[in-house]
Amino acid sequence: xxxxxxxxxxxxxxxxxxxxxxxxxxxxxxxxxxxxxxxxxxxxxxxxxxxxxxxxxxxxxxxxxxxxxxxxxxxxxxxxxxxxxxxxxxxxxxxxxxxxxxxxxxxxxxxxxxxxxxxxxxxxxxxxxxxxxxxxxxxxxxxxxxxxxxxxxxxxxxxxxxxxxxxxxxxxxxxxxxxxxxxxxxxxxxxxxxxxxxxxxxxxxxxxxxxxxxxxxxxxxxxxxxxxxxxxxxxxxxxxxxxxxxxxxxxxxxxxxxxxxxxxxxxxxxxxxxxxxxxxxxxxxxxxxxxxxxxxxxxxxxxxxxxxxxxxxxxxxxxxxxxxxxxxxxxxxxxxxxxxxxxxxxxxxxxxxxxxxxxxxxxxxxxxxxxxxxxxxxxxxxxxxxxxxxxxxxxxxxxx
Amino acid sequence: xxxxxxxxxxxxxxxxxxxxxxxxxxxxxxxxxxxxxxxxxxxxxxxxxxxxxxxxxxxxxxxxxxxxxxxxxxxxxxxxxxxxxxxxxxxxxxxxxxxxxxxxxxxxxxxxxxxxxxxxxxxxxxxxxxxxxxxxxxxxxxxxxxxxxxxxxxxxxxxxxxxxxxxxxxxxxxxxxxxxxxxxxxxxxxxxxxxxxxxxxxxxxxxxxxxxxxxxxxxxxxxxxxxxxxxxxxxxxxxxxxxxxxxxxxxxxxxxxxxxxxxxxxxxxxxxxxxxxxxxxxxxxxxxxxxxxxxxxxxxxxxxxxxxxxxxxxxxxxxxxxxxxxxxxxxxxxxxxxxxxxxxxxxxxxxxxxxxxxxxxxxxxxxxxxxxxxx
Numbered sequence: 001x002x003x004x005x006x007x008x009x010x011x012x013x014x015x016x017x018x019x020x021x022x023x024x025x026x027x028x029x030x031x032x033x034x035x036x037x038x039x040x041x042x043x044x045x046x047x048x049x050x051x052x053x054x055x056x057x058x059x060x061x062x063x064x065x066x067x068x069x070x071x072x073x074x075x076x077x078x079x080x081x082x083x084x085x086x087x088x089x090x091x092x093x094x095x096x097x098x099x100x101x102x103x104x105x106x107x108x109x110x111x112x113x114x115x116x117x118x119x120x121x122x123x124x125x126x127x128x129x130x131x132x133x134x135x136x137x138x139x140x141x142x143x144x145x146x147x148x149x150x151x152x153x154x155x156x157x158x159x160x161x162x163x164x165x166x167x168x169x170x171x172x173x174x175x176x177x178x179x180x181x182x183x184x185x186x187x188x189x190x191x192x193x194x195x196x197x198x199x200x201x202x203x204x205x206x207x208x209x210x211x212x213x214x215x216x217x218x219x220x221x222x223x224x225x226x227x228x229x230x231x232x233x234x235x236x237x238x239x240x241x242x243x244x245x246x247x248x249x250x251x252x253x254x255x256x257x258x259x260x261x262x263x264x265x266x267x268x269x270x271x272x273x274x275x276x277x278x279x280x281x282x283x284x285x286x287x288x289x290x291x292x293x294x295x296x297x298x299x300x301x302x303x304x305x306x307x308x309x310x311x312x313x314x315x316x317x318x319x320x321x322x323x324x325x326x327x328x329x330x331x332x333x334x335x336x337x338x339x340x341x342x343x344x345x346x347x348x349x350x351x352x353x354x355x356x357x358x359x360x361x362x363x364x365x366x367x368x369x370x371x372x373x374x375x376x377x378x379x380x381x382x383x384x385x386x387x388x389x390x391x392x393x394x395x396x397x398x399x400x
Numbered sequence: 401x402x403x404x405x406x407x408x409x410x411x412x413x414x415x416x417x418x419x420x421x422x423x424x425x426x427x428x429x430x431x432x433x434x435x436x437x438x439x440x441x442x443x444x445x446x447x448x449x450x451x452x453x454x455x456x457x458x459x460x461x462x463x464x465x466x467x468x469x470x471x472x473x474x475x476x477x478x479x480x481x482x483x484x485x486x487x488x489x490x491x492x493x494x495x496x497x498x499x500x501x502x503x504x505x506x507x508x509x510x511x512x513x514x515x516x517x518x519x520x521x522x523x524x525x526x527x528x529x530x531x532x533x534x535x536x537x538x539x540x541x542x543x544x545x546x547x548x549x550x551x552x553x554x555x556x557x558x559x560x561x562x563x564x565x566x567x568x569x570x571x572x573x574x575x576x577x578x579x580x581x582x583x584x585x586x587x588x589x590x591x592x593x594x595x596x597x598x599x600x601x602x603x604x605x606x607x608x609x610x611x612x613x614x615x616x617x618x619x620x621x622x623x624x625x626x627x628x629x630x631x632x633x634x635x636x637x638x639x640x641x642x643x644x645x646x647x648x649x650x651x652x653x654x655x656x657x658x659x660x661x662x663x664x665x666x667x668x669x670x671x672x673x674x675x676x677x678x679x680x681x682x683x684x685x686x687x688x689x690x691x692x693x694x695x696x697x698x699x700x701x702x703x704x705x706x707x708x709x710x711x712x713x714x715x716x717x718x719x720x721x722x723x724x725x726x727x728x729x730x731x732x733x734x735x736x737x738x739x740x741x742x743x744x745x746x747x748x749x750x751x752x753x754x755x756x757x758x759x760x761x762x763x764x765x766x767x768x769x770x771x772x773x774x775x
Contacts, residue, residue, distance in 0.1 A: 299689055
C-alpha cells in the first residue's frame, strides 16, 4: 500500500500539464475558459493533436496506438485535460467503441476502425436508448432481420448525442424477438450514418443547444460483417461498454474547473458592496465542494487501479458510486457557477449580445455558466440514471 | 498510488480479526464494560501479546516498525466491534507524543513499556473554555528548582482514569491563544497534586476531568514549542479515528443489510422495497467515500508539506465526519424501533461515531478552516 502519488506520477502530471499548456490552440482555450463548450471542429482539432502525441488512445494497448498508461496515469490525464480546460476526447470513440472493438471485435474491424477512431476521422455516436427503452434498456424494439449477408434495420433511437455530427453509430438491435429472456435477443451493430434509410432529427435541449437527436432507421441495410461479437450476444457487449462508461463518467476535472471558474468570478462580483469571495456562506459552499471532490478523487483512484489490477473485464460495481457522486458534483459545481453569475446568468449569449460592444466577460461567462448548468441536468440521467445506479449497487454489492 | 495491503499488512488484519472474532462479540463486550476499568485488562494483555501495542514503534523501542497504515488497518478492525481498551489514547496519541517529542532516554523507557502493556497514557489537552481551539491553553507550568510545577485543569480526558501517565499541555509563556509558549509534560497520575474525577461518556468509554495543583511534570520536547507536537498528536488521532469510523460504518451497514433481509412487513422483507434499497445504496456510498477520506488522513500523517497536510486533514475530518453521521442516522432509521434500544448494537455504533466526530473539531469547525483558506 502506498497512498501517495509516486514521483513518476507527479512528474507525469507536470508533463501532461505542460504539454496541454503549450499545444492547446489559443482560440479554443479562450473560449472554454469563458465556460463555452467546444465545437465539433475544436474537438477534432484537439484530439488530433493528442493523437499525434500518442495520447488519444487513453486506455488502449500500445499496439493499437494507445499510450500504455496505468489507470492512475489515465485519471491524471483526464483530470488535467478537463481542468485546462481543453475539449475532452470523444468518449464515444475512445472509451466506448474503442474498448468494445478491442475486447469483442474481429481483426478486420479493429484494423478498419481503431486508427480512425483515435484520430477522430470517424465521429461515432451511440444508438442505445429508444422512446420505450430508457432505463429499461433491454426492452428495446429496433429490429434487425437477416437478409442474405445483410441485416435490415427498422426502428427508432432517441437521445442520440451528436448523431448529426456522426459518421458511424454503434446500435443495439433486436435480432431474436422470441428469445427466452429479452437480453438474449439483442445484437450490436456498427452502422454507417450515410447508409440510405437513416434520418436524423434534432432535439433541442433546455440549454438551447443541439446536442441530442432522434435517429430513424427505415430498411437500413447493414452488412453482417458489421456485427460485433456473436448474434444475440449484444447485451454482453453493452454491459461491458456501460461499465467502462461509468468509470470515466465522473469528470472530476470538469468539476474542479467549474469551481475554479466560480471562485475567479466571485472576486469580480459584489455581494452587499463587498466582493462575493469574502462572503462566509459562499466560502463554506466552496469548502464543502472541495471535500466532496477530494473523496471522489480518491474513490476514483481506488476503483480504476482495482480495475486495472483485475485486468479489466467485469466492471467494479463501485463504478456506480463514481457515476452517482461524480454527476452530483458536476451538477453542484455548475450550479455554484450560475449562482455566482447572479443576474448575468440570465441573458443568452447569442448573436445579438455578441454583436454589442458593451457586454463584458462577466456577462459572457455568466451566460455560458448557465449553459453548462442546464446541460448537465442530464448528467444524472445519462449513462444509466443515478436511480438505476443505486439499483445496480443494491443488487451487485448488497445482494438484495 | 497503490491501494493493496502488503502481505504483512494482510496478516496483521487477519490476526486482529481472528482475535476480535473470538473475544469481542457484542455480549462479550458487555462483560468488559461491566469491569471497574470499563474495559478488559485481559484484552489489553492480548493486544500486547499480539504486538499491537508496539505496532508503530521502532524495533529498538520494543516495537514492530509499523506506521500510519498499520494503525489504520487495526483501528478499522477495532471500529467494527467497538473496542473499549485505551489503544487510541495510549498507542496512537501517547505513542505519537513520545515518538515526536521524547528524548532518547524517554523513548527507551516509555515506548517499550507501552509495547508490553505496562504503561497506559492519556492525552490531557482540552480545557473547558477551549472548545476546539488547540491554542486555548490556560493551564500553567512554572519552573521550580530543576523541575516544573503545573496548575490548572483539563476536561474530557479520554481514559484519564485508567492512565498511568498523562501528557499534559501547559503554558510556560505567553497568553491564552498564543501559538508559542505551550509546553508538553509527562505527569504521573499517582503524583501529589493530581486529582482525577472520572465519568462515562456517550460511547460507553470513560473520561476524566483532571485538576493539577502544584503537580510535578517532566518536560516532553522543547519548552514553548508544544503546539507543533500537539498538532502531530491530533493528526495521528484524526487518522486513527477516521479508520475507526470506517470500521463502525461497515458494521452498521452490514447490520442494516441483514435486518432488511429478515424484517418482514406487508408480507415481504423490507429490503425488497426500493425506498429501503436506495437508502442502503446511499449508506454504502457514504461508507466508501468515507473510506477514501480515511485513506487521505492516513497518507497525510507523514506528509512533509505543512500547508497541504493541514488542508488534507481538514478535508478528511469533514468527509469522514459527515459520512459517519449519515450512516449512523440512517442505520437507526432503517432499523425502526429496535434501532432505538440500548440492547441492540446499532445505537452503540451511532454513539461512538458521534463522539469521534467531536474529537479535535467537528465538520463545521474544519469546514470553516477550509473556507478561510480559499484564496
